[in-house]
Amino acid sequence: MIEYHETVVVGGGFGGICAAHDLLEEGRDDFLILERAGELGGVWRDNRYPNAACDVPAHFYSLSFALNPAWTRSYAPWDEILAYINKVADDLGVRDRIRFNTTLVSARWDEAAGAWNLRTAEGTSLSCRFLILASGSLSTPRIPDLPGRETFRGKVIHTAEWDERVSMEGRRVVVVGASASAAQVLPYAVDVAESVLAVIRTPPYVMPNDEQFYDVEAQARFRDEPERMEAIRLDAEHSFNVEAETQAVMDEAQLARIEGQWRDYMESEIADAGLRELLTPSYRFGCRRPVLSSTFYPALADRRTTVWSTGISAMTETGVVAGDGREWDADVVVLATGFTATDMYAGIEFHGESGRSLKADAWREAPHAYKGTVVAGFPNLFLVTGPHTQASGSIIAVIEAQMKMIMQYIQLVDESGAVSVQPSQRAQQSFNTWVDSAMADSVWEAGACHSWYRLGMAGKVVTKWPGNLASFQKMTSTVDLGDLVLK
Structure with a gap:
């Protein structure tokens, strides 16, 4: 039965x-x-x-x-x-x-x-x-079709299929993508790797986050006064509703204001004019999901990081090949390519x-x-x-x-x-x-x-x-x- x-x-x-x-x-x-x-x-x-x-x-x-x-x-x-x-x-x-x-x-x-x-x-x-x-x-997970991947002697790993046995310490690391996952994993890679290649075909709008830390006293206040948590929820919900409404009706004035805030932040973190150009979106704010990070731009500007604005077209035994023919030797390739x-x-x-x-x-x-x-x-x-x-x-x-x-x-x-x-x-x-x-x-x-x-x-x-x-x-x-x- x-x-x-x-x-x-x-x-x-x-x-x-x-x-x-x-x-x-x-x-x-x-x-x-x-x-x-x-x-x-x-x-x-x-x-x-x-x-x-x-x-x-x-x-x-x-x-x-x-x-x-x-x-x-x-x-x-x-x-x-x-x-x-x-x-x-x-x-x-x-x-x-x-x-x-x-x-x-x-x-x-x-x-x-x-x-x-x-x-x-x-x-x-x-x-x-x-x-x-x-x-x-x-x-x-969205896994790109990369000819030659089976010949690559290093490790290929998607952020949604992470293997904690794969180490990036002292390695030559490639991070493919510019989504929220890329913005989180790349700064870690820059901190521990020998060198990092960031492959960013479509740059995102990146805004700094306002990270707050809650110690035991703050947690106790949340337990004793749950209305504090409700207030944070309502404030966040209101902010998201206002921003989404701006995007839903294509409010040109508000979009331009937000894009101006993005540019001010990007220019405060990226000094190199060439890199600024690579990281400037060609579309309106919100068309793609924006990235919230205070560490992504500094990691991209780090001397250990190289940024490509063209995608990966193939892999070899020793690394990756760009659409324009450039090659990069790598030990670990991280696919932060979403779903x-x-x-x-x-x-x-x-x-x-x-x-x-x-x-x-x-x-x-x-x-x-x-x-x-x-x-x-x-x-x-x-x-x-x-x-x-x-x-x-x-x-x-x-x-x-x-x-x-x-x-x-x-x-x-x-x-x-x-x-x-x-x-x-x-x-x-x-x-x-x-x-x-x-x-x-x-x-x-x-x-x-x-x-x-x-x-x-x-x-x-x-x-x-x-x-x-x-x-x-x-x-x-x-x-x-x-x-x-x-x-």
């Missing part, structure tokens, strides 16, 4: 833990969490590279029902975040509901049974009424009503959903951080907003006596027509850049929400019965 649960949640990161909390709050304790790894943590389990940390204030990058007075820094390092996730799971008492080392590979809707039939890579078959995908959009965010739920095949494929049929042209969460033709399937849900700020706030919406939909199914819920094709098309129209006027679409927000880095924007977090929370808080199909 196939194992059945009312709800199956995929992913043991923040999304999975938030789902567990909300299900328990609703009195729904028949659920199972599938986690492909042997421990919890999501991106914070995988990204263990030197200096890895969150670039969102820690008190905002926290679950609202589990504020943490024990953060030691305003931008928490990966190990503190990982410990926090595990503590929340243990406090909820849900560890026995987590099936570790279990990877979902297919989900097929059984119309007669009103259930999803699931198959795992390990050969397990499961069945559930509600399927919540909380595996995250930043979970599959395939637009290839959502990679490795899983979904078949909804009439056997229709999510990716080959519904998403043949681009990923899309109703309110970023449910898809027409795929009953009782809920996407956490799905298409057009990346609202600027804390992704945890996005997850919590979506989870509240999901719980409302599940409750609606039960109260109506129906088996399933999904959006109508009309409502889904209308919603995505609005998204496309709003996105066209935003810096993310019109800011003239390549980014991981876009299909193939240059196509349609499919991950970003065309507004700020406040507007996303408002959108997901309403249940429009006329947009839904209950069967």
